[in-house]
Amino acid sequence: MKDSYLTIACPSSEILFKEKNSKFFGYAFPVTSEEDVKNCLDDLKKEHNSARHFCYAYQIGTEEKQYRVNDDGEPNNSAGMPIYGQIQSFDVTNILIVIIRYFGGTKLGVGGLISAYKTSAQMTLETAEIIKKTIDIEYKISFDYKNINKVMRVIKEKNLDIVSQTMNESCEITISTRKKNAEMIFDIFNNLFEIEVTQL
Known part of the structure; x- marks a missing residue:
């Protein structure tokens, strides 16, 4: 019987990934409700008030998991799903990952975006402190x-x-x-x- 799960101990430090002058800032937060998610996003929008895209994915729950992804204006499935893919890859839950993009003037194309959001999410998780908790x-x-x-x-x-x-x-x-x-x-x-x- 599985009675433990992985999550993060505290909010991660900010990471920055650059691709063709576009800047991607990555953040991870421990969350247990949609209310937590909303509060984290509100805080980030105040901090990055000139950014255009706040793309994110979250997963909540230990046995019954629920998740949500958001491309926030980027082409369909080019941002939220690559971020969520990293949540699955690291096998973490009760987590929100937000990648904030500042457009640098050069279009990346869908493939470039998928790669950039995936890399940013991976870098964010690599800087986070992942811990095991028991159910x-x-x-x-x-x-x-x-x-x-x-x-x-x-x-x-x-x-x-x-x-x-x-x-x-x-x-x-x-x-x-x-x-x-x-x-x-x-x-x-x-x-x-x-x-x-x-x-x-």
């Missing part, structure tokens, strides 16, 4: 305070991450575990007397 499942454990030792022993033994906890007479702890261990962890808590476990 985690969260469970809420509910119990009376008298059973706290039973619960804490499992958390310690299985090295589980505590996301949040409320300790009163009745207690609630939210724990996180890697997807591949989730079923086993659920069964352990489910078999404990007077302990209730629910997946979040």
Whole structure:
């Protein structure tokens, strides 16, 4: 079972690729929603207010992935798809890559554009810090305070991450575990007397 994925740790540093006087500036951002994508694009449009083309591709999701490409005025499939091809090639998700083009006066043709956008996206990903993250499942454990030792022993033994906890007479702890261990962890808590476990 695949329970990890690759993404980038933080926004990449800007790269510049030049082709026949056209300049291509490349950026990569970690994103988890379309709202994130919109905010990144808005910021870049303020920064590069005289650029004509803001071409991009993004992919969001770990198990169910969704993606979108945008040629932003360039010929069909000459910008967004070559950028997305690099996202696939590097096998990363939760990422937005934007390539901003300043036209240099010489037309590159569709083949030239595809090559330039692909190279710019590749250079952008090569400068980004790619990290591996696990796909985690969260469970809420509910119990009376008298059973706290039973619960804490499992958390310690299985090295589980505590996301949040409320300790009163009745207690609630939210724990996180890697997807591949989730079923086993659920069964352990489910078999404990007077302990209730629910997946979040």
